[in-house]
Structures are given as structure tokens and as C-alpha cells.
Amino acid sequence: MAYMRPAILLFALAMAAAPQKPEEPQPRVVTPGAACGQPPADAIVLFDGKDLSHWVTAGGQPARCTVADGVMTCRTGSGDIYSKETFRSAQIHLEFSPSRMSDQHGQARGNSGVYLQGRYEIQILDSYQNPTYAVGSCGALYGQAAPLVNASRPPGEWQTYDIVFHGPQCDAAGNLVRHGSVTVLHNGVLVQDHVEIKNTLRGCAADHIGEPGPLMLQDHNYKGAPVTLMRFRNIWFRPIPD
Numbered sequence: 617m618a619y620m621r622p623a624i625l626l627f628a629l630a631m632a633a634a635p636q637k638p639e640e641p642q643p644r645v646v647t648p649g650a651a652c653g654q655p656p657a658d659a660i661v662l663f664d665g666k667d668l669s670h671w672v673t674a675g676g677q678p679a680r681c682t683v684a685d686g687v688m689t690c691r692t693g694s695g696d697i698y699s700k701e702t703f704r705s706a707q708i709h710l711e712f713s714p715s716r717m718s719d720q721h722g723q724a725r726g727n728s729g730v731y732l733q734g735r736y737e738i739q740i741l742d743s744y745q746n747p748t749y750a751v752g753s754c755g756a757l758y759g760q761a762a763p764l765v766n767a768s769r770p771p772g773e774w775q776t777y778d779i780v781f782h783g784p785q786c787d788a789a790g791n792l793v794r795h796g797s798v799t800v801l802h803n804g805v806l807v808q809d810h811v812e813i814k815n816t817l818r819g820c821a822a823d824h825i826g827e828p829g830p831l832m833l834q835d836h837n838y839k840g841a842p843v844t845l846m847r848f849r850n851i852w853f854r855p856i857p858d
């Protein structure tokens with residue numbers, strides 16, 4: 617062996633003695649999207665800018681939003697839309713842009729929502745300089761948890777939600793054994809930090825809350841509701857272990 621300085625020699629000996637574990641399981645390779653926010657290789661894409669083939673109305677009819685220039689626009693009165701694909705627990709990404717509604721205030725300004733499993737709403741609202749009750753502002757787990765901060769962009773700009781959702785679990789006897797939970801990044805800012813979702817429904821047997829459900833986008837419609845144009849793009853999810 618050629619002369620080696622002691623430190624280098626010790627390092628070389630240590631490396632030679634390190635156990636080799638070729639059988640050790642490696643993390644599954646998932647090729648990420650070309651840019652941040654783009655769907656990774658194992659994502660289930662719900663809207664890629666082309667059509668509404670992954671979405672239906674509550675009655676199972678084709679969704680009545682419109683698609684142009686890679687953007688889905690849902691107008692008040694077109695109805696809630698549901699993804700055909702369902703999930704139990706998932707990582708979810710979507711982008712949204714409320715239209716400017718300067719003549720409206722509070723809950724009437726740019727209201728929609730992302731319903732996890734069609735049951736739990738992450739509020740979409742134009743919360744840029746638009747105060748309302750905190751558990752109803754943009755990024756809220758509606759009615760339960762206010763967002764940690766207001767990370768809203770002005771209306772007309774694109775905004776992102778990145779959501780990690782774990783669905784509630786029921787046992788075979790129909791008892792709720794684990795509440796659901798949710799973590800939300802709004803425009804890259806943490807607004808819900810592993811928040812437990814209180815179950816406000818009747819229970820496992822009555823509401824099938826332990827079963828998979830779709831993503832639902834809300835049409836916040838009611839008698840006298842202002843016309844809201846809510847734009848969406850780049851919607852996908854990845855099922856994750858419960």
C-alpha cells in the first residue's frame with residue numbers, strides 16, 4: 617500500500633468495513649413535475665387545462681363550468697362539481713383565482729371552497745383586504761379552524777393550495793377510531809398545521825365518513841347570491857397511506 621496519511625488511512629479502512637446492504641429497501645422513485653406545483657409522475661390529474669372529463673355535478677351530469685385557455689371557470693349557478701376519482705387520504709394541489717368583486721364584502725366576495733372527500737371545506741374566499749369571521753376566511757377549515765395567517769393574494773392573481781389530508785377512520789363495528797386531519801399551505805405559507813377535523817356528521821354508519829370521497833369545488837350559491845366567477849387550473853392529487 618502506498619503511503620497514506622493516518623487520517624485518510626483510517627477513513628479508507630472505515631469505508632471498507634462499512635456493511636453493504638444492497639437489499640435495503642429504497643424510497644420509491646417519484647419523478648417530480650418539471651416545475652414546482654406541476655403534477656409528479658404518480659399524481660392523478662383532475663384538471664390539466666383541457667377538459668372537464670374528471671368532473672360531474674351532484675346528480676352525476678357533466679360539469680357545467682367552462683374551459684378556455686387552460687382555465688376552468690365556474691360561474692354562480694353552475695353547481696358544485698365533484699371529481700369522479702375518490703380518495704381516503706391524499707396530497708392535493710390546486711390553483712384558484714377569484715374574480716375582482718369590489719362591490720361585495722365578507723362572505724359574498726369570491727366565495728368557493730375545496731371539500732375534502734366532499735365533506736370538509738377548505739374555504740376559498742377573496743380574503744385580500746376583506747375581513748370576515750376568521751373560521752370563514754380563505755385557508756380556514758370552515759367553521760372549525762381559522763388559518764394561522766392570511767396569505768391571500770389580490771383578486772385576479774393565481775393562488776395555490778397544497779393540502780395533506782388524512783381521512784377519518786372507522787372500525788368494523790362502525791365506531792370512529794381516528795379523526796381526520798389536515799395540513800394546508802396557501803401560496804406556500806402554512807395556514808393549517810396538522811389540524812384535527814372534528815366530525816360534525818352523524819357518524820360512520822350514517823354518513824360513511826370512513827369511506828373514500830371525491831374532491832368537491834363549491835358553487836357558493838343562494839337566493840340573491842352575487843355572480844362569482846371562480847377560476848381553477850392545475851388540479852391533482854396523490855393518494856397517500858392512511
Ligand code: MG
Nearest residue numbers: 727728729740
Ligand atoms: Mg365556501
